[in-house]
Amino acid sequence: xxxxxxxxxGLVQTGGSLRLxxxxxxxxxxxxxxxWVRQAPGKGLExxxxxSASGGSTYYADSVRGRFTISRDxxxxxxxxxxxxxxxxxxxxxxxxxxPDGSGRPExxxxxxxxxxxxxxx
Amino acid sequence: DIxxxxxxxxxxxxxxxxxxxxxxxxxxxxxxxxxxQQKPGKAPKSLIYAASSLQSGVPSKFSGSGSGTDFTLTIxxxxxxxxxxxxxxxxxTYPLTFGGGTKVEIK
Numbered sequence: 476x477x478x479x480x481x482x483x484x485g486l487v488q489t490g491g492s493l494r495l496x497x498x499x500x501x502x503x504x505x506x507x508x509x510x511w512v513r514q515a516p517g518k519g520l521e522x523x524x525x526x527s528a529s530g531g532s533t534y535y536a537d538s539v540r541g542r543f544t545i546s547r548d549x550x551x552x553x554x555x556x557x558x559x560x561x562x563x564x565x566x567x568x569x570x571x572x573x574x575p576d577g578s579g580r581p582e583x584x585x586x587x588x589x590x591x592x593x594x595x596x597x
Numbered sequence: 598d599i600x601x602x603x604x605x606x607x608x609x610x611x612x613x614x615x616x617x618x619x620x621x622x623x624x625x626x627x628x629x630x631x632x633x634q635q636k637p638g639k640a641p642k643s644l645i646y647a648a649s650s651l652q653s654g655v656p657s658k659f660s661g662s663g664s665g666t667d668f669t670l671t672i673x674x675x676x677x678x679x680x681x682x683x684x685x686x687x688x689x690t691y692p693l694t695f696g697g698g699t700k701v702e703i704k
Binding site: 510512519520521522525534536537570575581582583584585586587588589590 | 631641
């Protein structure tokens with residue numbers, strides 16, 4: 476069974492940085508694209524970023540482009556989200572999600588992690 | 598960006614009711630439309646992809662239809678475990694976008 480486990484969330488000051496890992500298991504991680512989706516408290520879902528299976532293609536929402544970096548280590552079956560210059564509005568639960576395809580083309584999500592909470596506050 | 602508009606934003610229904618949720622895209626997205634269910638404090642669960650295909654393990658009481666700009670999610674006979682918030686998502690182009698959600702509550 477495919478599983479995703481996020482970690483690394485916590486309280487960080489405005490302007491600070493945080494890196495979120497997402498450990499994958501139960502599937503061939505290197506064959507699938509991956510993504511991050513976030514949800515602010517009491518709000519809906521917002522797509523953040525995606526990466527192809529090889530890591531060669533990356534995509535970002537305008538709200539995070541230039542501040543967040545998605546990456547992956549296929550030798551460790553782990554996805555990352557490096558978040559810099561954090562703002563109060565980045566406060567959210569961050570989910571990693573598996574894409575059903577490895578190409579990096581726009582896709583939906585077939586497996587989700589349980590999420591990790593990031594709180595940005597001055 | 599493609600805007601996804603769900604209606605209604607919330608609804609009250611009884612166990613056994615047939616429920617329909619609508620999702621409209623601001624431009625044509627072919628059938629690149631997915632539906633998710635989310636319960637409080639939990640991660641979203643994938644229900645439907647390609648507008649009408651059920652994810653593995655999803656019961657057949659859920660069905661999806663539509664193409665182009667107008668889509669629907671139908672729950673044929675609402676059960677207590679179906680009370681949740683439902684989201685649509687387009688994957689025709691980046692950025693990927695979600696509808697605002699429809700909260701299904703117990704009447």
